[in-house]
Amino acid sequence: xxxxxHTEPKRSHEPIFWGLFGAxxxxxxxxxxxxxxxxxxxxxxxxxxxxxxxxxxxHDFATTWYGAAxxxxxxxxxxxxxxxxxxxxxHDIGIHRGRDIQQVVSYGFAFAVSVFVxxxxxxxx
Amino acid sequence: MxxxxxxxxxxxxxxxxxxxxxxxxxxxxFDDEMSILEALQYIKDELDxxxxxxxxxxxxxxxxxxxxxxxxxxxxxxxxxxxxxxNKITLEPxxxxxxxxxxxVVMDDFIEKLExxxxxxxxxxxxxxxxxxxxxxxxxxxxxxQFSMCINCGLCYAACPQYALNKEFTGPAALSLLARYNRxxxxxxxxxxxxxxxxxxxxxxxxxxGYCSKVCxxxxxxxxxxxxxxxxxxxxxLIAMFKPD
Numbered sequence: 001x002x003x004x005x006h007t008e009p010k011r012s013h014e015p016i017f018w019g020l021f022g023a024x025x026x027x028x029x030x031x032x033x034x035x036x037x038x039x040x041x042x043x044x045x046x047x048x049x050x051x052x053x054x055x056x057x058x059h060d061f062a063t064t065w066y067g068a069a070x071x072x073x074x075x076x077x078x079x080x081x082x083x084x085x086x087x088x089x090x091h092d093i094g095i096h097r098g099r100d101i102q103q104v105v106s107y108g109f110a111f112a113v114s115v116f117v118x119x120x121x122x123x124x125x
Numbered sequence: 126m127x128x129x130x131x132x133x134x135x136x137x138x139x140x141x142x143x144x145x146x147x148x149x150x151x152x153x154x155f156d157d158e159m160s161i162l163e164a165l166q167y168i169k170d171e172l173d174x175x176x177x178x179x180x181x182x183x184x185x186x187x188x189x190x191x192x193x194x195x196x197x198x199x200x201x202x203x204x205x206x207x208x209x210x211x212n213k214i215t216l217e218p219x220x221x222x223x224x225x226x227x228x229x230v231v232m233d234d235f236i237e238k239l240e241x242x243x244x245x246x247x248x249x250x251x252x253x254x255x256x257x258x259x260x261x262x263x264x265x266x267x268x269x270x271q272f273s274m275c276i277n278c279g280l281c282y283a284a285c286p287q288y289a290l291n292k293e294f295t296g297p298a299a300l301s302l303l304a305r306y307n308r309x310x311x312x313x314x315x316x317x318x319x320x321x322x323x324x325x326x327x328x329x330x331x332x333x334x335g336y337c338s339k340v341c342x343x344x345x346x347x348x349x350x351x352x353x354x355x356x357x358x359x360x361x362x363l364i365a366m367f368k369p370d
Contacts, residue, residue: 096290
């Protein structure tokens with residue numbers, strides 16, 4: 001019954017993904033309810049002027065360096081959070097085959113969409 | 126007055142005669158003050174001497190009588206018939222451990238894991254007895270004290286879904302014991318033990334379900350020890366990127 005404990009343990013690269021997961025989780029927990037409140041309740045109910053979300057206004061925001069940075073972080077980090085959760089969830093529900101492929105697909109998707117959003121924001125300037 | 130009775134199902138497995146574990150029902154007189162462990166002793170003394178189970182202190186300090194009570198990891202001496210009466214009680218050996226016989230499980234893997242984390246103080250330099258004791262303030266002691274309360278009962282391993290899926294995972298009790306030593310001001314073995322923490326089988330095998338802390342009969346919080354270690358391990362990872370050893 002002896003396990004790998006007798007050999008030198010191998011350092012995990014999980015801190016990178018866990019860091020992105022943690023940061024994304026924090027944003028999701030704090031900011032998603034605010035976004036839902038604004039875009040899903042306040043504006044549709046007319047409690048907030050639709051002008052607040054007008055194309056010109058959002059475009060102006062997205063084309064400042066800080067606005068672009070805020071949008072990028074708000075989209076990319078929760079995405080890393082989600083895919084990290086899905087990747088570990090697959091293990092939890094018993095899908096153990098092809099963990100390497102699962103990892104590449106999960107984090108690859110988060111990475112690809114992050115790059116896509118980054119490029120999209122850049123070309124708006 | 127007729128005696129009030131309670132049914133207890135016990136998962137029986139005697140390797141020399143049973144092909145597979147199976148439930149056997151015993152009926153015993155209900156007593157408000159009887160613990161599950163005492164009920165087992167009653168069964169062994171009065172009804173069936175072939176039932177096997179581990180026990181020693183009867184007061185939640187030896188950690189021997191861990192078992193699944195209606196599917197939850199419990200110490201037999203710390204739960205009572207009255208907690209379940211009038212419902213039937215089902216006793217099974219601790220989950221996630223191989224069954225040795227009836228309620229007795231094989232704990233070798235667990236013990237090996239406890240040993241693997243170097244569960245002793247590794248001083249920066251050896252002191253002779255003449256040099257006096259290692260001084261510690263109450264504040265320094267408070268940093269590790271709760272993690273030193275573990276009695277090695279194994280309930281947290283029976284509760285852990287990650288240990289259930291992968292026996293390589295170092296697991297809650299061993300990682301809290303590791304925290305107990307790494308957080309001790311008299312210890313200088315932190316860097317050595319961080320190698321175990323940093324591994325996939327170390328803290329990164331945990332997905333923070335937190336059931337380990339919920340079932341602990343001694344109020345140890347292994348989930349907290351592990352999550353705090355994830356922060357430490359992430360820092361360690363960053364430092365190692367710039368300063369490989």
